[in-house]
Amino acid sequence: MRVFEKQEFHSFYDRDSGRIFEDLEFRKCYFEGSAISVTLDPRLRSTVRNVRLIQCARRGCSIWPAVVEDVLVDGLKTNGLLQTWGAVFKHVTLRGRIDRVMFSSAVAPGQATQQQQRAFDEANAAYYASVGWALDISEAEFEEGEIQRVPAHLVRRDAATQVVVKREKAMQGAWLQLDLSKTHWATSLEFLLNRGDADVVLVAPKRHRKYRDLLDGLKALRDAGVAEPD
Numbered sequence: 576m577r578v579f580e581k582q583e584f585h586s587f588y589d590r591d592s593g594r595i596f597e598d599l600e601f602r603k604c605y606f607e608g609s610a611i612s613v614t615l616d617p618r619l620r621s622t623v624r625n626v627r628l629i630q631c632a633r634r635g636c637s638i639w640p641a642v643v644e645d646v647l648v649d650g651l652k653t654n655g656l657l658q659t660w661g662a663v664f665k666h667v668t669l670r671g672r673i674d675r676v677m678f679s680s681a682v683a684p685g686q687a688t689q690q691q692q693r694a695f696d697e698a699n700a701a702y703y704a705s706v707g708w709a710l711d712i713s714e715a716e717f718e719e720g721e722i723q724r725v726p727a728h729l730v731r732r733d734a735a736t737q738v739v740v741k742r743e744k745a746m747q748g749a750w751l752q753l754d755l756s757k758t759h760w761a762t763s764l765e766f767l768l769n770r771g772d773a774d775v776v777l778v779a780p781k782r783h784r785k786y787r788d789l790l791d792g793l794k795a796l797r798d799a800g801v802a803e804p805d
Contacts, residue, residue: 576600576625588613589621597624606633612641612662615683615691617698630671638662640682640695642702648673656719660684661695663702663709664725670714672782678710680724680770703729712737717780723766727774736779738793738802740764742772750801757785758792764801777802 580602587609589596596611612621622642632652640661646668651657653674661682669676681687682695703709709729712720722730727739745764755761760777767775777796779789796802 576627578602579604583607584609590614591616591619592621593619595622595624596626597622599625600627600629601631602629604628604631606631606636608635609633610637610639612639614639615687617694633657643667651676661692661699663699665702665706665709666711667709668711668714670711671716673715673717673720674782675719676717677719677721678723678725699724712776712778716782717778718782720778720780721763722776722778724770724772725776727776730776732776734805736781736790736793738777738797738805739774740767740777740796740802741774742767744801744803747801749799750796753792753795753799753801755792755795757788760789760792760796 576598578600581604583605585607589611590613611623614620617640620640620642622644623646624644627647628649628651630650632654634654636657638659642663644665644667648669650671651673653676656675656677658677658679660679662678680696680699682692703726706729708731709725710722711731713731713733745767750761750764763775763777777793779786779793783789793802797804
């Protein structure tokens with residue numbers, strides 16, 4: 576494994592390459608203005624495999640629809656929101672202090688056509704059909720964390736602060752009778768229904784300023800039978 580320590584990486588763009596980036600370790604490195612797997616064709620997506628990022632930081636970087644496998648992120652300063660766009664994950668662990676992250680199922684919003692989005696949706700569903708587990712967020716101390724369209728049964732969670740809501744439970748509407756005004760859970764459940772997803776993992780980020788309110792909201796959802804009892 577090649578190790579990089581206290582190095583900076585700027586303006587690295589991986590576009591339509593289908594490359595494999597593997598066997599790399601980054602310690603206290605900084606990434607700026609870069610992107611991996613910039614493509615609108617599932618056949619040209621890149622793979623990131625067997626990579627470790629330890630106490631790194633980024634700014635203005637994004638992960639497009641890459642295949643991300645056997646990766647550890649232990650502490651990450653994001654300097655804003657880090658988003659992944661249509662990527663898929665296998666054996667990816669996030670732990671320690673992680674700032675703001677969002678795993679989105681959308682591919683290049685405003686650029687991808689419906690046909691291109693559908694091609695990735697189908698490719699991603701086929702990929703997850705053979706994955707034992709995708710993400711382990713059980714030891715992550717997020718400032719903000721949102722996960723879209725990663726099958727909930729493939730996410731290893733801290734059950735006390737990260738819950739699953741299935742589509743059929745959300746459709747029953749019991750959550751509409753709850754006071755979730757101090758949280759964003761109502762919006763999250765509306766998105767779940769509008770996207771047509773089977774389920775969603777709701778994360779109360781331990782470093783969020785409204786963590787206690789968010790945690791209370793998850794408890795209310797669980798007590799009402801909306802969130803799974805685990």
